[in-house]
Amino acid sequence: MTRLDYDAARDQFAEWGVDTEAAIERLATIPISMHCWQGDDVVGFEQLSAGSGGGIQATGNFPGRARNVAELRADLEFAYSQIPGKHRLNLHAFYPDTDEQPERDALDYKHFETWVDWAKEQGLGLDFNPTFFAHPKADDNLTLSHPDKGIRDFWIRHGQCCRAIAARFGEELGSPCVDNIWVPDGYKDIPVDRMAARQRLEASIDAMLATDYDKAHLLDAVESKLFGIGVEACTVGSHEFYMGYAIRKGTLLCLDMGHFHPTENIADKLSSVALSVDEILLHVSRPMRWDSDHVILLNDDILAMAQELVFTNLLDRTHIGLDFFDATISRTAAWVIGTRNMQKALLRALLMPQEELKKVEQELNFSDRFILTEELKDLPFATVWEEFCVRKDVSTGKALLANLNNYQASVADRG
Numbered sequence: 001m002t003r004l005d006y007d008a009a010r011d012q013f014a015e016w017g018v019d020t021e022a023a024i025e026r027l028a029t030i031p032i033s034m035h036c037w038q039g040d041d042v043v044g045f046e047q048l049s050a051g052s053g054g055g056i057q058a059t060g061n062f063p064g065r066a067r068n069v070a071e072l073r074a075d076l077e078f079a080y081s082q083i084p085g086k087h088r089l090n091l092h093a094f095y096p097d098t099d100e101q102p103e104r105d106a107l108d109y110k111h112f113e114t115w116v117d118w119a120k121e122q123g124l125g126l127d128f129n130p131t132f133f134a135h136p137k138a139d140d141n142l143t144l145s146h147p148d149k150g151i152r153d154f155w156i157r158h159g160q161c162c163r164a165i166a167a168r169f170g171e172e173l174g175s176p177c178v179d180n181i182w183v184p185d186g187y188k189d190i191p192v193d194r195m196a197a198r199q200r201l202e203a204s205i206d207a208m209l210a211t212d213y214d215k216a217h218l219l220d221a222v223e224s225k226l227f228g229i230g231v232e233a234c235t236v237g238s239h240e241f242y243m244g245y246a247i248r249k250g251t252l253l254c255l256d257m258g259h260f261h262p263t264e265n266i267a268d269k270l271s272s273v274a275l276s277v278d279e280i281l282l283h284v285s286r287p288m289r290w291d292s293d294h295v296i297l298l299n300d301d302i303l304a305m306a307q308e309l310v311f312t313n314l315l316d317r318t319h320i321g322l323d324f325f326d327a328t329i330s331r332t333a334a335w336v337i338g339t340r341n342m343q344k345a346l347l348r349a350l351l352m353p354q355e356e357l358k359k360v361e362q363e364l365n366f367s368d369r370f371i372l373t374e375e376l377k378d379l380p381f382a383t384v385w386e387e388f389c390v391r392k393d394v395s396t397g398k399a400l401l402a403n404l405n406n407y408q409a410s411v412a413d414r415g
């Protein structure tokens with residue numbers, strides 16, 4: 001690409017009243033929270049964990065899985081180096097950096113302190129998640145809603161120590177840490193007392209959230225789900241459950257794109273949810289037939305999501321997190337391409353003539369809306385993306401392909 005290409009693209013967008021410079025500047029301020037668990041197939045660094053369980057599953061055995069903290073950080077550093085802009089890392093509680101083997105209900109900031117040092121060095125924000133799976137006390141697929149009070153209390157303590165850790169992350173890094181609560185709780189077959197399970201879940205989350213933290217340090221989120229493998233009949237923490245909870249208790253609501261009926265449009269939910277909750281957490285993902293957590297493509301679902309965020313002016317109260325894990329391809333390539341796809345989608349939305357589109361819709365001029373949305377697809381979005389990457393000093397196209405393959409080759413001999 002030459003300077004001339006970008007100048008021509010800038011002029012072309014300007015004809016539609018779109019300022020490419022403003023779009024590039026805005027895009028640079030939008031952090032994406034990249035999830036640590038794509039790097040190791042959701043295994044974690046506790047010696048006791050035997051895979052994820054809880055109805056989630058990474059498929060594949062592509063070489064290069066990060067086996068320890070050092071490998072995961074090296075992979076993350078490489079991935080961030082190929083992604084334009086400054087971003088965040090979304091850590092799970094079963095990724096401590098310690099030889100102590102602490103139980104989940106005895107996790108402490110000290111077990112994660114080196115993550116904070118590393119995040120400071122890298123200029124990253126941190127988000128966090130308690131881990132309510134991959135543990136013997138989660139084997140019934142019941143945690144915070146388990147009928148056994150001892151098990152519930154164990155998981156409540158886990159959630160409490162994770163909030164303390166997350167709040168400290170936020171304090172140390174000067175940026176609020178989103179602590180996202182997702183539990184796998186559900187039933188294989190049809191339960192007869194859904195209400196009791198939901199009341200237990202609610203009481204447990206209330207107990208977990210009882211301590212107040214400064215919102216400048218900690219933001220609590222709750223994540224719903226339609227179903228998981230092994231809990232096909234009922235998920236205790238359903239969408240209605242958490243939507244109501246978030247509204248009544250003032251938490252963030254997490255919308256995971258894989259956690260709804262496959263034909264539902266998740267982008268459509270934003271404007272409705274945003275009328276009732278202050279802030280939203282997204283788990284941007286790609287379900288295929290089920291909550292399969294494929295790496296996100298630059299497809300219609302992602303474009304629609306980004307367009308809603310931009311057109312509904314929700315960027316400032318939405319935290320964009322990613323949630324996918326694929327072990328059939330290079331894990332670092334999955335991070336890089338997936339994260340860049342989210343950014344590309346946002347850039348496209350920022351480059352749309354929003355006022356004009358809203359105006360014709362307001363006038364019920366659906367013909368123009370139709371003509372415009374389709375003609376606009378021919379605008380040179382790729383040239384503006386390229387310019388953004390050049391300014392942020394990251395590669396595109398064949399150079400990116402070579403970088404990704406070279407790095408993959410360097411980790412392929414991990415056992």
Ligand code: RNT
Nearest residue numbers: 037056129182256283323
């Ligand atoms: C599971 C949820 C949850 C997990 C992560 C690892 O269905 O999407 O967000 O993917 O916590």
Ligand code: ZN
Nearest residue numbers: 223256283323
């Ligand atoms: Zn999720």
